[in-house]
Amino acid sequence: MDILNLVDISVHYDAVVALDNVSLGVSEGEVVAVMGPNGAGKSTVLKAIMGLAPVVGGEVYWQQRPLEAATHEIVKQGISFVPQGRRVFTHLTVAENLEMGCLYLNNAAEKARRLDSVMELFPILHQKRDDLASQMSGGQQQMLALGRGLMAAPDVLLLDEPTLGLAPIVVKEVFQKVAEISDRLNTTILVVEHNIKGVLDIVDRAYVLDKGRVVHDGTPQSVRDTDILTQVFLGS
Ligand SMILES: Nc1ncnc2c1ncn2[C@@H]1O[C@H](COP(=O)(O)OP(=O)(O)OP(=O)(O)O)[C@@H](O)[C@H]1O
Ligand SMILES: [Mg+2]
Known part of the structure; x- marks a missing residue:
């Protein structure tokens, strides 16, 4: 059964139709990719879920109920969003960045437990816990952004171009880390990616978007077996 569903979602930025009746779903434990060329509407899918896009039609369902929480409340419901461009707090330490992932949590023991478990998953974050995030490489900052997303102990992780x-x-x-998060924590993952070859190796299913519409939905093999990607990327 799907844990998260978009049903007939349309998003308009004034005259720009970013999503046009998009329906997609993710089942518990699945890793699902959203692929497509620049401007296809991939980030908008994640923003529509997070209440960050001007949705003009359709409904987002979370555990079979309409998701109506305000953006900052959504994380408490079990959905964690790691936006495009990482956005770590460069003037804060690694540990402080991680703690930003569960600011709402008042239980210090639980916070410490989550810090330990995230640092176990990402040894580099443990090693650099007292360093400023600005001192980390791009890849390390991406690990930090993933770790921060996990500090909310989410049921679903939304990843935009990790x-x-x-x-x-x-x-x-x-x-490898994304696959490990799925295997070890059983977190459901919806991942937007440009890197088609890499992402198809780790997902259960993929959606291909083009010009705000879903043009393919199926297993990684079904994507490889069609020429849908050539069509949408090269416009042929
Ligand atoms: N804040 C905004 N205001 C106006 N138009 C927007 C805004 N955000 C996105 N758009 C438009 O909506 C469409 C979809 O954008 P979106 O960011 O979802 O694409 P994307 O598939 O994530 O692209 P990319 O691969 O470049 O990240 C594009 O035409 C984009 O120009
Ligand atoms: Mg994007």
């Missing part, structure tokens, strides 16, 4: 701008070897590491 490998953007990273060197190939680091891209591989990020994908």
Whole structure:
């Protein structure tokens, strides 16, 4: 059964139709990719879920009920968003950045427990816990952004372009981490990606968006078997 659903979602930025009747769903425990060219509406899908996009039609369902919480309340419901561009707090330490992921939590023991578990998953964050985030490389900052997302102990993690701008070897590491989060924590993951080859290796299912519409939905193999990606990326 789907844990998160978009049903006929349309998003308009004035005259720009960013999403046009988009329906997609993610089942508990699944890792699902959203792919497509620049401007296809990928980030808008995640923003629509988070209440950060001007939705003009349709409904987002969370655990079968309309998701009506305000953006800052959504994380408490179990949905954690790691936006495009990482956005770590460069003037804060690694540990302080991680704590920003569960600011609403008043239980110090639980906070400490989560810090330990995130640092276990990301040894580099443990090693650099007292360093400023500005002192970390791009790949390390991406790990920090992932770790911060996990501090909310989410049921669903929304990732927007987690490998953007990273060197190939680091891209591989990020994908391995995403797969590990799914395996070890059983977190449901919806990931927007440009890096098609890498992401298809770690997901259960993929949606392809083009010009605000879903043009394909299926297993990674079904994506590889069609020429849908050539069509949408090259417009052929
Ligand atoms: N705040 C905004 N105001 C106006 N138009 C916007 C805004 N945000 C996005 N758009 C437009 O909506 C469409 C979808 O944008 P979106 O950011 O979802 O694309 P994307 O698939 O994530 O692209 P990219 O791969 O470049 O990140 C684009 O045409 C974009 O120009
Ligand atoms: Mg985007």
